[in-house]
Amino acid sequence: MANYERVFKMSFASVYPHYVTKVEKKGKTIEELHTVIFWLTGYNEQGLQLLIDEKWDFSTFFEKAPQLNPNVGKIKGLICGYRVEEIEDPLMQKIRYLDxxxxxxxxxxxMESILRK
Structure with a gap:
């Protein structure tokens, strides 16, 4: 597979506005976006703001995540041409789960379906 270092070193803060644009363009809210991020990572508003302010890269974002949701194994399907459940690199898999x-x-x-309830 490709060398993922470039992606791992991208700051979450640089990608976050694209996430906001993507969901708002489809009529969703920042609160819903945050619900999804918090569900996956265990972050809260303060933690999210801190990592954005400090420009953490994706590697640090997931390394310091309070708790990866125990139901991540239920996230399946294609993203960027890859099946998320088959991605071998653990960090890239977490990034693709978020995507x-x-x-x-x-x-x-x-939302119940997204949060694997």
Missing amino acids: KLIDELARGKK
């Missing part, structure tokens, strides 16, 4: 959840939110999937 997949945000994509589902933007596509209008019900």
